[in-house]
Amino acid sequence: MATHLDLEEQEQLDQLKHFWNKYGTTITWLVVLLAGAFMAWNGWQYFQRDKAARAAVLYDEIERSAQAGDTARLERSLAEMKSRFDGTAYAQQAGLLAARTFHEKGNADASKSALGWVAEHAVDPGYQAIARLRLAAELLQAKAYDDALKQLSSSVPAEFEALVADRKGDILLAQGKRDEAKSEYQKAWTLFSARSDYRRLVEVKLNAVGVDPKSLAPTPAAVTADAPAAKS
Secondary structure: OHHHHHHHHHHHHHHHHHHHHHHHHHHHHHHHHHHHHHHHHHHHHHHHHHHHHHHHHHHHHHHHHHHHOOHHHHHHHHHHHHHHOOOOHHHHHHHHHHHHHHHHOOOHHHHHHHHHHHHHHOOOHHHHHHHHHHHHHHHHHOOOHHHHHHHOOOOOOHHHHHHHHHHHHHHHHHOOOHHHHHHHHHHHHHHOOOOOHHHHHHHHHHHHOOOOHHHOOOOHHHHHHHHHHHHO
């Protein structure tokens, strides 16, 4: 009986040796690769957390500079943020905050530069849309109408389409293109929710170009946006 078991064990051992001789190297490399991938993933996660933490510290510095109105320090901190942490949400927020501060301090060039950077480099389409809308407004003030319209030529998330149409209307009206401006205002009006305060502002603009908003039919998107409010 014992001999029979010994023979079975020997046979199993021989099969295992044969299997290992045939596949052992492949299995070893597979284990090494999986372990390496796991270590790399952990390393990447640590790097990302560390990067975000350092970006947060720098963003605090940018906030303090903005609150103090120290534009020189703000420019230095923003430049560092763009060079070291350009792929983080903090960089996008820092660009918008810095642009607002520069604008308030009368530094239009620095403001437009910061907004232009966010518009081109932000990873979040929402931040990009905000930057383009603000930049278009500043270019409108500077009477750079064609450049302002270029900022609004890119696609934006659906929730920004009404704002873009309204801003386009402002630019076109400033160019003296009344009919085109009217078309954009009409588009904006139909896209805004009926309960939106912004829609009332667009109504004023429509009246100014000779359009009665009551004659316009809202789009399905606007009707849908109104539905939750109507239920409440």
